[in-house]
Amino acid sequence: MNYFGLLAQSFAVLLALLLAPLLKGWVDLWRAWLQNRSAPSLLQPYRVLHKLFWKESVVADAASPLFRLAPYAVFGCMLLACAIVPTLSTDLPFAPVADAIALAGLFALARVFMSLAAMDIGTAFGSLGARREMLLGFLAEPALLMVLFNASLITGSTSLATIVETLGHQQFAIHPSLAVAGVAFTLVWLAENARIPVDNPATHLELTMIHEALLLEYSGRHLALMEWAASLKMFAYACIGVALFFPWGVAQAQSPAGMLPALPVLLFKLALGGVALALIETFSAKMRLFRVPEFLATAFLLAVIGLLVHALLGS
């Protein structure tokens, strides 16, 4: 255990905590611009979090302890997920413990907690949202795993830090299988983060909503934690995308100086990713729920094709 690793790890976690709402604000900003609306401030998500943290938290009579526990569990899962994904440096003490499969497991654990908490109160919207969330989850997780395995096949490791180290610091090479996996990952990213073709992030109290239906009973600091966890999830996904498909510029292990230039590079890549997300959301229309399995099956099959393409062209 070296001190630099600890420093890099805590810095990465702190960065994720601070940047995640900013990324959400950035995407909202571009969405508003692209749709000819006047945009909310870039700092709006922080204000919302601040407001919610100071509000009283109201819990329903029928709520079990699980309902109170869920926001902390979900938040913890997402924070841990952000800690595993290498953003600035590949020298992360957490990385050897949890690999890409554990990462998918963390997302699944958070999903289970959210769905259980939503069903806990017994409202119609909550159980409806929980069921939809589980439907999405069981289709999105295999697709995510297949995308991650695409990178694993190339680098020979399921540890994200090793993947980034191998992809980012070896001689520049174009991997056709990663192009296919990239398309699949984009589809999963949209589905997992309640983005527009699958779910509308800007809606409350609508029959089509998924993510908001799960949070309907939460208020105050619980809701703030849930919202923060959602933006952390988006940040984690964006960072996975950056790590797998644009890994250049991440600092080598044991080089504290490398982390300084890595920060603006990361910000630049995330900013571009946010704009791309806003563009996709503006150009596409919300799908019917029963089209979603089709959408995610496409993602899964594309990732499998990536594996096949690697088998054909890789060696």
Add this chain to the structure above:
Amino acid sequence: MTPLYSQILNLLAALMLILAFAMLSQRRILSLIHLFTLQGLTVVCATALVAYITRQPELYYSAALTLVLKVFLIPWLLHRLIQRLRVQWDLETLINIPTLMLVGIVLVIIAFNLAAPIAQLAISIARGALGIALACVLLSFMMMITRAKAVPQVIGFLAMENALFFAATSATYGMPMMVELGIALDVLVGMLILGVFLFQIREQFDSLDIHHLEKLKED
């Protein structure tokens, strides 16, 4: 480490495969034409790249021919056709897209296995892409089989021709110029004749659904 050019070529091949699957699962005719145009553009890029690597000027002509024909002329003709048939917003009820794509993956595996021994014999730089080109041919073929309307079938036919062209480029650096010119003319004329057919089908049956053609006599 393979050289950068052949990596880009492989990337273009992967793009062809993605586009083939996108066409397989696309319901809207207009989007289908856009995808077809993109596929044509990919073939042009691949051909031009092979021409640049192998320094064969004929391949440049062939790329230019593809560009004019498959990126500009035929998509333009298709756009005009669907406008005059008034089907540009038509939706097709495809049966179960995930199943379709699963069958597609099986086809890809078959194509890859078929192409592996051929690719080992080939000496061209793009031999790895042969399997993908073969897979694209089979996928376009399946698209033709599974579609019920006439215009998507025509697009499937054209996509198959694109894939064959790509296979020829990747396996043997393209066909002789005369053959290529002949095929280009064939595709163009075929396209025009099919256009006339479509109007006739439509006049006879008031629809472009080719299931009507299966009846032998009037009820």
